Amino acid sequence: MKSNFYISLIFLIATNSFSQNINWRSLKNEQKHIISLNIGLLYGTTIDLGYGHKLNTKLPMILNAEFSTSFGDTALDDFKTKIGAQAEVLKIGGFSTTLKAYGVFRRFENDNAQLLNFGSELSAVSGYYKSKWYVAGEFGFDKAIVTHIKHSDVLKNYYPGIKSGWYIPTAGNFFYGVQSGFSLGRNDLNLRAGTMATQDFKSTPTLPFYFQIGINRKI
Amino acid sequence: MKLKPFLLKVTFLLLVTSQFSCTEIDSNEPGALVPKTVDQDATLPSISVNGTMLHSETFGNPSNSMVVFLHGGPGADYRSGLNVKQLADNGYFVVFYDQRGAGLSKRHDKNSYSLQLILDDLNAVIEHYKTAPNQKVFLFGHSWGGMLATAFINKNPNKITGAILAEAGGLKWGETKEYLEKTKKIELFSEATNDVLYLDQFLTGTKKQHEVLDYKSAIQSSFSYAGGNVEGIEASSPFWRYGAVSLISLTEVAEKDNFDFTTNLNQFQKKVLILFSENNKAFGSSYAQKQANYFPVHQIIRIDDTGHEMIYFKWNSVYPKVLTYLNSL
Numbered sequence: 372m373k374s375n376f377y378i379s380l381i382f383l384i385a386t387n388s389f390s391q392n393i394n395w396r397s398l399k400n401e402q403k404h405i406i407s408l409n410i411g412l413l414y415g416t417t418i419d420l421g422y423g424h425k426l427n428t429k430l431p432m433i434l435n436a437e438f439s440t441s442f443g444d445t446a447l448d449d450f451k452t453k454i455g456a457q458a459e460v461l462k463i464g465g466f467s468t469t470l471k472a473y474g475v476f477r478r479f480e481n482d483n484a485q486l487l488n489f490g491s492e493l494s495a496v497s498g499y500y501k502s503k504w505y506v507a508g509e510f511g512f513d514k515a516i517v518t519h520i521k522h523s524d525v526l527k528n529y530y531p532g533i534k535s536g537w538y539i540p541t542a543g544n545f546f547y548g549v550q551s552g553f554s555l556g557r558n559d560l561n562l563r564a565g566t567m568a569t570q571d572f573k574s575t576p577t578l579p580f581y582f583q584i585g586i587n588r589k590i
Numbered sequence: 591m592k593l594k595p596f597l598l599k600v601t602f603l604l605l606v607t608s609q610f611s612c613t614e615i616d617s618n619e620p621g622a623l624v625p626k627t628v629d630q631d632a633t634l635p636s637i638s639v640n641g642t643m644l645h646s647e648t649f650g651n652p653s654n655s656m657v658v659f660l661h662g663g664p665g666a667d668y669r670s671g672l673n674v675k676q677l678a679d680n681g682y683f684v685v686f687y688d689q690r691g692a693g694l695s696k697r698h699d700k701n702s703y704s705l706q707l708i709l710d711d712l713n714a715v716i717e718h719y720k721t722a723p724n725q726k727v728f729l730f731g732h733s734w735g736g737m738l739a740t741a742f743i744n745k746n747p748n749k750i751t752g753a754i755l756a757e758a759g760g761l762k763w764g765e766t767k768e769y770l771e772k773t774k775k776i777e778l779f780s781e782a783t784n785d786v787l788y789l790d791q792f793l794t795g796t797k798k799q800h801e802v803l804d805y806k807s808a809i810q811s812s813f814s815y816a817g818g819n820v821e822g823i824e825a826s827s828p829f830w831r832y833g834a835v836s837l838i839s840l841t842e843v844a845e846k847d848n849f850d851f852t853t854n855l856n857q858f859q860k861k862v863l864i865l866f867s868e869n870n871k872a873f874g875s876s877y878a879q880k881q882a883n884y885f886p887v888h889q890i891i892r893i894d895d896t897g898h899e900m901i902y903f904k905w906n907s908v909y910p911k912v913l914t915y916l917n918s919l
Contacts, residue, residue: 414791415784441788443781449788479792481785482812482826486792515792517614520623526808529828530625538617541802542794569794576790 392561392585393423395431395459395467396500397554402589405433409585411563412578415441415449419585431459435473451477453492461497468497471511483526488518488541496550506551509565515542543570546581559587617793623805624831629696636695637687639714640707645694645830646687648719650678655726655751656719657916658685658712660735665807665837667693670827671732673905680913682728685719689738691836693829700797703839705741705847712742716749726751728916732901733757737766740884741851747858752919754912756865757873757898761881762850772872773820774813782816800835807832815899822869822897852884861887863915865908869897889915 393405405423413419419439426432435457440450455473462468475490491514498507518541522533548565563583567576615622620630628636628643637646645667657677661668668686678684688695690711691703716727728751731739736758743750760766777783789809795802811832815823862885866878875892882888891911896904 412778415787416778441784442779443784445781449784451791477791479785479788481781481809483809486789488792490791513791515794518792525826530830532621532625534615534622537614538623539614541617542790542792544791544794569796571796573796574794576787576794578787578790 404590411583413581448480485521490515643696649675650683654683660731662733664840665833670902692833803834807834827902
């Protein structure tokens with residue numbers, strides 16, 4: 372069972388895993404690597420593993436790679452990968468603003484279709500940061516730019532004229548909410564919650580909110 | 591190798607290969623993701639009534655007693671109910687139509703729907719096909735179609751000769767809401783639930799992007815027959831197109847109107863046949879009895895070894911019960 376696998380995975384690595392919501396004030400100069408684990412509700416019940424590498428640049432910057440997948444009976448039929456970077460672009464006293472930009476590749480499959488998507492995710496996080504805690508607001512846009520749709524034999528049987536191929540445009544969702552975290556030595560505990568709206572702001576995804584809890588380990 | 595010619599060659603190669611390997615399809619293109627509707631494809635059988643175009647077919651002699659099949663949804667279509675055309679061999683005139691905005695019928699804007707409009711469509715379909723004032727008219731409604739049949743009888747008790755209700759979701763909004771809560775239960779760690787939710791990051795559409803929304807509904811239809819589903823549905827059953835906007839709009843209208851289709855049913859003195867399936871855990875004999883009690887004269891029959899889609903998967907069991915009932919009236 373896929374869910375049993377993930378639950379086991381969480382317990383196995385919980386003590387050594389972390390989250391990719393960064394508290395720049397708790398990140399020490401010698402700490403170059405950040406490993407993260409998030410679990411929560413984001414387009415379904417998902418688990419997210421991430422890695423961040425801090426660059427030696429004047430502008431505080433971290434390169435990120437993340438992998439997330441949804442729970443269910445079929446392992447890895449639905450997943451999302453992100454590669455990108457985040458940078459602290461503004462710092463005034465305890466206040467800080469971070470911009471994040473990611474390229475996204477994601478996959479979906481069920482009895483009726485298989486979808487492969489290339490997209491992007493852009494977001495801004497702004498808030499008050501201390502070395503032991505932070506609270507911030509976030510606003511972002513998740514765009515599915517182009518999607519390859521391969522229809523199942525079932526759908527092709529029902530409608531022989533259906534076209535498999537690259538479809539454009541396909542989706543876009545805004546998300547906005549709050550995040551907060553607490554730092555304990557090399558570990559950070561993070562919470563993230565908010566609401567979502569489709570790109571025309573007139574409807575919402577079926578799950579119109581998100582909630583994630585996660586931990587970071589800084590090395 | 592000189593850099594400039596090399597870059598030119600690479601660019602040219604990329605341009606050529608991109609033309610062959612990645613032809614993009616507009617997700618709003620009619621016919622790409624879901625079949626064209628009657629207003630887009632003149633070869634489809636249709637009727638123009640009550641200010642719309644409905645996909646419609648009939649079987650049997652038009653002067654025989656009429657059986658109007660009402661499909662489920664809202665927003666689904668009559669394709670999985672086509673077994674009912676067998677009644678034409680038994681002397682009935684069987685009428686199928688995809689309801690407004692559903693199946694292959696013409697789409698309409700989300701704000702244009704009302705329960706009264708859908709009832710007016712049904713009345714217009716009956717009048718369109720009726721060949722004599724005294725022609726008997728039976729309604730055969732499955733799921734939402736059963737609710738629609740009841741609503742019509744509640745308003746027009748003298749127009750209908752009899753009705754077969756196959757697991758109508760609820761005859762009052764409160765009952766429908768309870769039924770939906772049982773059947774559309776969100777289980778956070780299940781494959782079926784997460785497949786519905788996860789798709790929202792791949793496909794979104796405004797209320798005017800019907801093709802995308804319809805296709806999304808088609809993909810998500812696997813939720814209804816996922817393993818262990820409460821309604822005991824065996825597998826996928828054929829459909830042409832899920833009318834997503836029709837479903838969204840009529841669900842919102844139903845909730846807003848807080849409908850009650852039972853207020854006048856005591857005026858309907860004809861026998862009503864209530865069918866329910868053995869494997870639908872959300873329905874059952876007590877719920878069937880509750881619905882039957884709204885009708886002064888009724889008969890309840892359980893269809894064994896099947897679920898909510900009994901008309902498609904167990905027609906051989908449904909057919910003799912329906913035929914006996916129709917012949918009795």
